[in-house]
Every structure is written in C-alpha cells, then in structure tokens.
Amino acid sequence: MKSVSSSLRLLPLLVAATLSAVAAQSAVAAQDAGYARGRILIEARPGLSDAALDRILKEHGGKRRKIGQSRMQIVDLPANASEVAVVAKLARRPELKFAELDRIVPATLAVTDPYAGSEWHLNKIGATSAWDSSLGRGVTIAVLDSGVNVNHPDLKDRIVAGYNIYSGNTDVTDVCGHGTAVAGSAAATSNNAAGVAGIAGAAAIMPLRIAYTDSTGCHAYFSTIASGLTYAADHGARIANISYSGVAGSSSILSAARYMKSKGGLVFVSAGNNNVDENVVPDPALVVVSATDSNDAKASFSSWGSFVTIAAPGTNIWTTNNSLGYSAWNGTSFSAPVTAGVAALMMAARPDLGGDTIQSLLYSTAIDLGAAGRDPVFGYGRVDAAAALRATVAYQPPVDTTAPLASIAAPLANSSVSGLVGVSVNASDNVGVARVDLVVNGTVVATDTAAPYSFSWDSTGVANGMASVVAVAYDAAGNAGQSAAVAVNVANSVTTVSKDTTPPAVAIGNPVAGTVSGNVSVSVNASDNAGAAGITTVIAIDGQTKAQGTGGTLGYNWNTRKVAAGQHTITATARDAAGNTSSTSVTVTTK
Known part of the structure; x- marks a missing residue:
C-alpha cells in the first residue's frame, strides 16, 4: 500500500500498482470480509512507554504509526499475518485498552432526487428563528466524508484548510459527491441570494476526505475516520460529522470521539439506513442521529436502537451537489449534519460553553416524539433549533464546587507488584470527570482523559519496597478529588553498576x-x-x-x-x- 509521510502521521490507503498478485488477492479477500488487509488499530493504556509498546508489537511483526496527538496507533502487519488472530491476541494484553480490525463502512445515503425539493426542514426545526441569535460564525465543522467540492458557489466562502486522510495529501476533491451534499446541509452559505441555506450558514467547513469510491458507492475505514477525528480535534474544529454507517461500535472511533470531546468538541454520526435495530451499545461520546420525515414520523429507511440520541429531518433535504448545483437527498447522512449545524449555532452563540453543556441543551430542548422520554427510534426527540438557541443564550452555568470521587480498584492494597502494573480507577462527578492523574510516591506518572480510567504503570521506575499509589480526578471546573492511597510492595530485580557514566x-x-x-x-x-x-x-x-x-x-x-x-x-x-x-x-x- 502507498505510504504517507511519517511527519504527517496520517493514513495510507491506496493500493500500490506494484503489489504482487498474491498480495492483491489477499487484499480483495479482506475487503470482501469487511476489513483492511495488513493493518489493525490499537490503543495503549496511559503510562506504557513507546519502547514497551514496540516490544509487544514485535511479537507479531507489527510496526506502529501514531494517530495525531492521541494515544491510538495504526499497526502495520507483515503480509503473511492474520489480522483476526493478531487482534484476538492483542485484545487480551492488559497493557492495551483495545485492539480491533480496521473495518470498512459505507456512506449512509439512501436515494437522491434531482428534481425534488424545498428546504422544508428549515422551518420544521425552527432554523429561521434560530438565525436571529446565531449563524454559526466562528465555529468550524469538520466534514469527514468523500471530500468537498471547494468551488461550489454556496460552499467556497465557508471552506478552511482540510486534509485528505485517505491519500495523505491536501487534495480534498469530492470523489463521489456525498461529502459536498453533507457539507451543504450543515453549512451552505446563507444570506447570499443564491442556492440553499445550510443550518449554520456562517460556520467554517473543514473538509477531511476519509473515503474512497468503487462500483458500490462511498466507503471509509475505521482508521481513516479515527484519524480524521483526531486531525479535526488537533486543528481546532468544534464539530465533526460522520455520515457513515456502522461507526458507533468501533473502539477506535469512540476513542477518537472522546479525544475530541476532551477538547470541547462534539461528534455527530448517522444512525444508518438499514431500517433495523442496529443493536449498538450507546456511548455519550457520540451524538447518534436518526431520520424523520416532514410529518415527524420515522423516515422509512432510518435505523434505530438504544444508541440513538436525537432525530432530525432526513428526507428530501435540498442541498449542494458535486456538479455545482443543487438536489434533494435522503438518508441519515443528512439528519446528522442538520443536527451538527444546530450545535454549531449554539456554540457560536455561547462560545464559553463546553461541548457537554451544548450536548445536554440539544437533548433537553428536542421535541419528544414516539414513546415518552428517550426512546430507541427518536432518542430524546426531534431537534428544535429555535428552542435550543433560546436555551443556550439564556443558560447560566451553575457554580460547581463539588469535587469528583476517585478510588483505586486495582491493584489491591499490600499486594506485591513488578514490571508493568495494571491500575484501574473508578471516578465520578456531579457534572463530569475531565481527567484522572495516576500519582506514585508524589509523582504524576500518567494521565487518562476518558473512562474507563486505566493505566499501565512501569513499577521499575520506583525503588523496591512499599510505594504509595493515588488517583486524583479533576472536573472541568478544576475541582480535584483524591483517592485513598493504596500501598503496594514493589519487588523488581535490581541492576548494579560499579561506575555509572552512561546518561539515561x-x-x-x-x-x-x-x-x-x-x-x-x-x-x-x-x-x-x-x-x-x-x-x-x-x-x-x-x-x-x-x-x-x-x-x-x-x-x-x-x-x-x-x-x-x-x-x-x-x-x-x-x-x-x-x-x-x-x-x-x-x-x-x-x-
């Protein structure tokens, strides 16, 4: 496969023309199985050194590539390796948070109708009223998709620098039109007397191409999506939209979404167009959006499940297309960016509010549909931009003086430890835990920013004998809660050097x-x-x-x-x- 510059640390996915026939056949077989050939995804627990991680991967011939500033790694494997077998072995390693296959996922596009359309959804969700308070200016929406046509008259003034994650360059040309339509539904320019108006018509669009196209449509990998989310977070985007199916169950994508949330951002994903219960475990790192029609009923194609958190219009959404014109589209591909656009309006109106607060206000102001309260079809209800903006503008953050609670679940007090030690921490807060520090003998040795909080502590860094292990949890307000100290007996072999002239x-x-x-x-x-x-x-x-x-x-x-x-x-x-x-x-x- 084609390599990407190591300084960019991003993802190579194009198959080189010089691949042998056997390797090419293996790649096709892996794609048929739904995952990439020759690479997997992992995340090390905080505290594990790069050298220790390299030793773990060397057993499988793996070579790692860091994904942006996150702890996730893409691991390239030898041509004769079994990705399934390596993942199974690495997933059992206590030093790692997870290991998973780099699966292929499709875009959540249902059908298009180039002759349909009026922007019925704008009035339905109260967008025109919301525009009295905000147009999204100052907020960047990262569109993780097939690229964006940056020359479209309704998008060109919204574009900021993006990246082609798939190919490892700056060419964000839309290869199948899906990304241009998604970008327009979120943030096509408003008040320009032309075309359509996106929900957040003054927000910036960061095009991140994470997909490729073939005879069956647009597809992306877990790795390109996770890389795109990390890139967006590292480069200042507050909103990210992923209109691809099957992403909510990926450990690597969830980790990247948590990373973005730690920067104050939000990640929006589409529920899917399979008209089934997707049976995915819900996670607060993602805003999962199902689709409704003009009658506030579930769109016929929309998937559902306990992971759905909110609903939005997704039928006959009039938006930009790759031919520099406009057409109507259907799919949860468009309900997700419609909701993302509402969040951008909220963030622009109150840039002082964090992502968790915006997410909570988005849910609490939704119009309840279906069964009372949150349900698996509509989540908390259909998004209401007008109500969300009113609540956002009026919001007064409570004074948070409550410290988080923290306790060490493992290792147990007075146990003997050596080498790499797994440390598990339970932490909770009345608002939310921002991070947990692991402190050994008064020194912060590692930090974790996402639950479940766990570490791989190298006990060789302290002298043999009793050591004090403490976890300190912090919330966004700066309140800190310290666990009770756990005393453990460190028993490592000792190296004696007669005359030490070697620097560390x-x-x-x-x-x-x-x-x-x-x-x-x-x-x-x-x-x-x-x-x-x-x-x-x-x-x-x-x-x-x-x-x-x-x-x-x-x-x-x-x-x-x-x-x-x-x-x-x-x-x-x-x-x-x-x-x-x-x-x-x-x-x-x-x-």
Whole structure:
C-alpha cells in the first residue's frame, strides 16, 4: 500500500500498482470480509512507554504509526499475518485498552432526487428563528466524508484548510459527491441570494476526505475516520460529522470521539439506513442521529436502537451537489449534519460553553416524539433549533464546587507488584470527570482523559519496597478529588553498576511534533542502565519548568488555552543517581 509521510502521521490507503498478485488477492479477500488487509488499530493504556509498546508489537511483526496527538496507533502487519488472530491476541494484553480490525463502512445515503425539493426542514426545526441569535460564525465543522467540492458557489466562502486522510495529501476533491451534499446541509452559505441555506450558514467547513469510491458507492475505514477525528480535534474544529454507517461500535472511533470531546468538541454520526435495530451499545461520546420525515414520523429507511440520541429531518433535504448545483437527498447522512449545524449555532452563540453543556441543551430542548422520554427510534426527540438557541443564550452555568470521587480498584492494597502494573480507577462527578492523574510516591506518572480510567504503570521506575499509589480526578471546573492511597510492595530485580557514566535515555511519548489544542497530556519516559528508580525527570515548556518527579515516568496536563498561539518547545530532562543527564525536545504549534 502507498505510504504517507511519517511527519504527517496520517493514513495510507491506496493500493500500490506494484503489489504482487498474491498480495492483491489477499487484499480483495479482506475487503470482501469487511476489513483492511495488513493493518489493525490499537490503543495503549496511559503510562506504557513507546519502547514497551514496540516490544509487544514485535511479537507479531507489527510496526506502529501514531494517530495525531492521541494515544491510538495504526499497526502495520507483515503480509503473511492474520489480522483476526493478531487482534484476538492483542485484545487480551492488559497493557492495551483495545485492539480491533480496521473495518470498512459505507456512506449512509439512501436515494437522491434531482428534481425534488424545498428546504422544508428549515422551518420544521425552527432554523429561521434560530438565525436571529446565531449563524454559526466562528465555529468550524469538520466534514469527514468523500471530500468537498471547494468551488461550489454556496460552499467556497465557508471552506478552511482540510486534509485528505485517505491519500495523505491536501487534495480534498469530492470523489463521489456525498461529502459536498453533507457539507451543504450543515453549512451552505446563507444570506447570499443564491442556492440553499445550510443550518449554520456562517460556520467554517473543514473538509477531511476519509473515503474512497468503487462500483458500490462511498466507503471509509475505521482508521481513516479515527484519524480524521483526531486531525479535526488537533486543528481546532468544534464539530465533526460522520455520515457513515456502522461507526458507533468501533473502539477506535469512540476513542477518537472522546479525544475530541476532551477538547470541547462534539461528534455527530448517522444512525444508518438499514431500517433495523442496529443493536449498538450507546456511548455519550457520540451524538447518534436518526431520520424523520416532514410529518415527524420515522423516515422509512432510518435505523434505530438504544444508541440513538436525537432525530432530525432526513428526507428530501435540498442541498449542494458535486456538479455545482443543487438536489434533494435522503438518508441519515443528512439528519446528522442538520443536527451538527444546530450545535454549531449554539456554540457560536455561547462560545464559553463546553461541548457537554451544548450536548445536554440539544437533548433537553428536542421535541419528544414516539414513546415518552428517550426512546430507541427518536432518542430524546426531534431537534428544535429555535428552542435550543433560546436555551443556550439564556443558560447560566451553575457554580460547581463539588469535587469528583476517585478510588483505586486495582491493584489491591499490600499486594506485591513488578514490571508493568495494571491500575484501574473508578471516578465520578456531579457534572463530569475531565481527567484522572495516576500519582506514585508524589509523582504524576500518567494521565487518562476518558473512562474507563486505566493505566499501565512501569513499577521499575520506583525503588523496591512499599510505594504509595493515588488517583486524583479533576472536573472541568478544576475541582480535584483524591483517592485513598493504596500501598503496594514493589519487588523488581535490581541492576548494579560499579561506575555509572552512561546518561539515561529519555523520550517524549506525547505530544509529537505538529498541531495541538486544548488540554494536552504531556508524557515522558526515561530509562537507565542502573535502573529507572534513581532517575529525576523534569518537563519544561519554553524553558519554564512545569513538572518534575522521580522515577522513569512523568506526566503533565498542559492547558494550551493559557498560552499564545504559535510554536512552543517542550523539553524533557532526565538525571540519574550518578549525575548523568540527557534531554530531548519537541516543538508543537498551538491553535
């Protein structure tokens, strides 16, 4: 397969013409099975060093590629490897949060009618009234799709720089027209006396091509979608839309959605067009949208299930097309961006509100349909833009003085540990947990930003004997709740060096060079020939010390909103017990 520049760390998916006939046949067979040949997706638990992860993957001949600034990795496998077998083995590794196949998913387009259409849905959801309060200006909507026709007269003024995740370049040309239609339904320019009006007609559109086209339509991979979400979050998008079926059950996509939520964003996905219960477990990281018709009934094609959170018009949605004109489309492909556009209006009206608050207001103002309360067909109800904007403008955030609760579920007190130790934390809050820090002997060794909170602690970084393990949970208001300390007995083999003149090795696991935004988890790992227990590690940003501690692992939560936009240098320095030092740096750009 065609490679992508490692500096971009994005996804190569085009099959090279030089593939052997056998490899080509294997790729076709894997596609027929519904997943990509030659790669899988994993996520390491916080605290696991890159070196330790590489040793785990080496057993399977795997080589990893980091997805943006997240902890997820694309793992390239040898040609003779079984993706199914490798995933089964890696999924049982306690050092990993998950391992999964890189499955293929289709666009959620039902049918098109080039002669139908009026924008009935605008009045149905109260968009025209909502426009009195907001048009979405200042909010960027990432459209993860088949590309966008950036020359369309109703879209060209809305476009900001995007990326072709599929091919690893900047060509976002729409290869099947689906993305252009989705983009228009969310944010086609309003008040320009031409064409149609999107829900958020002054919002920016970030085109991210995650799909390819073949004789059966537009398709994407779990890996391209997860990469696209991470790219959107790292580059400042507040909204992301994915109008593809079968994504809500993917561990990698859920992880990327949680990553985007940690930056204050929201991810909208379509429920599907199979007219069945999709039987997917609901997750708050995703806003899952089913489709309604002009009578507020379920669209005939719309899927449903407990994962559906809200409904929106999805029949005869008049929007932009790839021929620089307009046509009417059907599908949950369009109910999702209609809802995403409403969220953009809300965020633009109140940029001070976080994604969780916007999501809650979106649900609480929906018009209840079907069974009372949330139901599997309409979720909380059909989106109501006018009511959502009224509630958003009037919203007064409560003063949050309640600290989160945290407890360590594993390891057990007074247990003996060695090597890599799995640490599980239970954390809850009256509003929501923003992150959990793992603290060992007073040093923050790792940070996790999404439940379930779990770590892979390298116990070789502390001296043998009793060690104190504490979890500290933080909410968005800055309140902190600390668990009771768990004392464990560290029993690792000890290395003796008669005369130590070798400096420690130190690496910054996150972030990598590139763009960052919001809260950034800085993770540093160090090792030494005399053992990591005698190391002192320091994290500095632009020359100013931000965190320091003892042992081989150090973590720090960096709030980039408090620094000027532009380039910043993160430096990690490690000093061993003999006084030998070494350092490494990475330069990132804040939005």
